[in-house]
Amino acid sequence: MDRASFQTQNLSDTSANDAVRPAAKAPSPLRVVGGGLRLAEPVAAPDPQWEAAFAGLRGWLGIALDPVPAPRASGLRKMTDWARGPASGIVPQFAPWEVFSPVSLQPGANAEWPRADWMVSYLFEHGPGSAVRAGTLDFALFSPHPSACTRDEDDALPLPRLAVIEAMLHAARAQGRTRIAIIVSASQRNAFASRLLRADRNLTREGMTLEVLAIEAAMPGLASSSPRWDAVIVMPEWRSIVFTLLATASGRKGPWPLLWFANGQALVRASSEALVEAGGRLPLDAPVLIQTLALTLHHSGMGAAARRLHEAATRLRDSGIVTVSRGSTVPYARTLEDADFVELVCAGMSQGHRAAPHWQAMAASLVCGTIAAPARLSLIASTASAPTALS
Numbered sequence: 001m002d003r004a005s006f007q008t009q010n011l012s013d014t015s016a017n018d019a020v021r022p023a024a025k026a027p028s029p030l031r032v033v034g035g036g037l038r039l040a041e042p043v044a045a046p047d048p049q050w051e052a053a054f055a056g057l058r059g060w061l062g063i064a065l066d067p068v069p070a071p072r073a074s075g076l077r078k079m080t081d082w083a084r085g086p087a088s089g090i091v092p093q094f095a096p097w098e099v100f101s102p103v104s105l106q107p108g109a110n111a112e113w114p115r116a117d118w119m120v121s122y123l124f125e126h127g128p129g130s131a132v133r134a135g136t137l138d139f140a141l142f143s144p145h146p147s148a149c150t151r152d153e154d155d156a157l158p159l160p161r162l163a164v165i166e167a168m169l170h171a172a173r174a175q176g177r178t179r180i181a182i183i184v185s186a187s188q189r190n191a192f193a194s195r196l197l198r199a200d201r202n203l204t205r206e207g208m209t210l211e212v213l214a215i216e217a218a219m220p221g222l223a224s225s226s227p228r229w230d231a232v233i234v235m236p237e238w239r240s241i242v243f244t245l246l247a248t249a250s251g252r253k254g255p256w257p258l259l260w261f262a263n264g265q266a267l268v269r270a271s272s273e274a275l276v277e278a279g280g281r282l283p284l285d286a287p288v289l290i291q292t293l294a295l296t297l298h299h300s301g302m303g304a305a306a307r308r309l310h311e312a313a314t315r316l317r318d319s320g321i322v323t324v325s326r327g328s329t330v331p332y333a334r335t336l337e338d339a340d341f342v343e344l345v346c347a348g349m350s351q352g353h354r355a356a357p358h359w360q361a362m363a364a365s366l367v368c369g370t371i372a373a374p375a376r377l378s379l380i381a382s383t384a385s386a387p388t389a390l391s
Contacts, residue, residue, distance in 0.1 A: 036066030037300060040093040043067045049284040050097045053342040057293060060346040061305045092267040092299070096292040099255055099272045099282050102243040105146060105236035114269040116260035117148045117164050120171065121273045123246060123256055124291065125326065126314065126357045137250055138360050140177060140231040142168045143239050145260075157188050160235075162195055167264050168233050169203040175360040177231040179209050181221070183242060184235050186214040215241065225249050230360070244275060254325035255285055257292040259299075267299040286338035287313070287326045290345070298362045311356035312345050318356075 037058075043065055045051040058065065068091040093114075104113070119142070126136040144160035151158050160168075172180055184192050193212050196204075204210065211229075215238050221228045222245040234242045247253045258273035270292050272282060282288070290313045297306035317326070320333045323341050336344070 036064035037297065037302065038066045038068050038091050039296075040091045041067045041069050043094070045095075045097055046281065047097060047284065049339055050289070053284055053286065053289055053339060054293070056342055056346045057290070057309065061297075061309060063297075063302070063305060090262060090266040090268055092296060093269045094292070094296055096255075096257065096270060096272050096285075096288050097282050099274050099276055100258060101276055102240040102273060103275070105143065105239050107237055113145065113147075114260045114271075115147075116145045116262045116268045117264075118142060118144050118160070118168050119258060119260045120168070121243075121256040121258040122291065122295070122361050123250060123252060124359050124361065125250065125252055126317070136357050137252075138230065138358075139227060139246065140172065140175065140361065141239070141243065141246065141256075142172065142231065142233040143236050144168070144233075146236050149236070152191060156191065157185060159184075159188060159192055159195060162198055163264070165196065165233075166199050166203055167261065169199065169208075171261075171265060172231045172233075173203055173208065175231075175363045177360060178207055179229045180211070180231045180233060181218055181229045182210060182212045182233045183215055183218045183238055184212065185238075186216070188235070189214055218242075219245060222246055223249050240275075243273070247275065252326070255282055255288045257288055257295055259292075259295060267296070270296045284338045285325050286323050286341040286345075289338075289342070295361060303362070306362055309345075310359055310362065312348075314356045314359075316341070316344055 045054055100113070121141050123137055123139040123141070144164045146158075148164045149158035149160050169180075182192065182196070189212050196210065196212065218232075219241075222232075222242055227246070227249075232242060253275065255272040255274040258271050259267060260269040260271070262268045272285075272288050272292065274282070276282075290309060294306045294310045294313075297303075297309065321341065321344065322333050322335055323338050324335060325338075
């Protein structure tokens with residue numbers, strides 16, 4: 001088979017550039033506590049149904065919006081930006097109603113993509129009831145942004161920069177994903193493997209299994225209803241094929257939450273991905289709205305709110321209440337309109353004794369892409385926009 005398997009002990013012995021790798025910066029001793037959800041303007045959804053559902057979820061969670069205009073702020077707000085980390089200048093834009101097609105990443109598509117270094121979409125699905133819990137799908141599909149890929153030689157195909165590879169591996173490892181396939185063209189395998197061997201060995205140490213595969217060799221594993229990997233890093237030109245295989249095998253051809261990142265782990269944009277015309281807008285899709293909002297809250301340091309939202313939606317589905325885009329074949333399933341599903345979540349109709357299924361995408365408590373560490377100084381915000389006290 002045309003593939004290369006890399007066990008972690010092999011990678012850790014060959015990272016020759018570790019001696020010159022700069023030391024990681026220590027976490028900032030200053031942290032922002034409280035405040036609203038900072039999102040880049042425009043914040044309002046163009047569709048009234050999306051806006052009403054988004055507002056309803058924020059109200060139920062007790063979260064105020066803190067819209068951030070394009071110009072950088074100054075004064076104390078600038079100090080809070082510094083506290084958020086080295087990528088603090090990036091405030092994410094929340095737009096799950098904007099759908100991107102993986103086809104637009106193919107060469108010559110001339111699509112307008114967000115400015116980013118890499119992207120990841122998530123397929124998380126579990127059926128109602130405990131009998132199908134073992135069949136829960138929890139998959140992450142990573143790709144470097146086309147602009148983050150460079151050529152080693154004039155006639156070579158572009159490959160992602162080493163820092164971008166490390167950022168994607170860091171995200172996968174933080175989520176507890178240990179079986180990762182890296183899908184490239186057959187002619188790229190050796191060059192990618194060589195670049196991978198120079199990656200930070202802390203990201204590829206024991207417990208991580210990486211396979212560098214040509215697209216032809218990876219297709220059988222992707223076409224299975226139970227993929228042999230829990231994450232895939234695929235070159236952008238092959239993303240549409242991989243997305244199609246995964247969507248077909250899982251039966252989930254609707255939109256997936258799609259996140260865009262830059263400067264390592266800084267969230268740039270939260271949107272959605274589906275096999276539709278690029279640049280289009282989706283009708284209200286409750287699962288995508290809820291999952292995308294949960295992920296945005298998680299990456300904004302609001303882990304408790306993110307978990308509450310995720311658990312409420314999954315428990316509601318666990319009771320047999322589903323939507324059209326995420327249906328179910330169990331006999332007691334009840335299909336609701338997406339707006340009605342959101343209303344039930346906000347009405348607290350998702351109570352149950354069974355634990356909500358774990359979602360690896362929210363496995364680590366992240367603050368600006370790093371595991372949260374104790375802070376020596378905190379800014380406590382009494383409103384969504386103005387920190388007013390120091391502790």
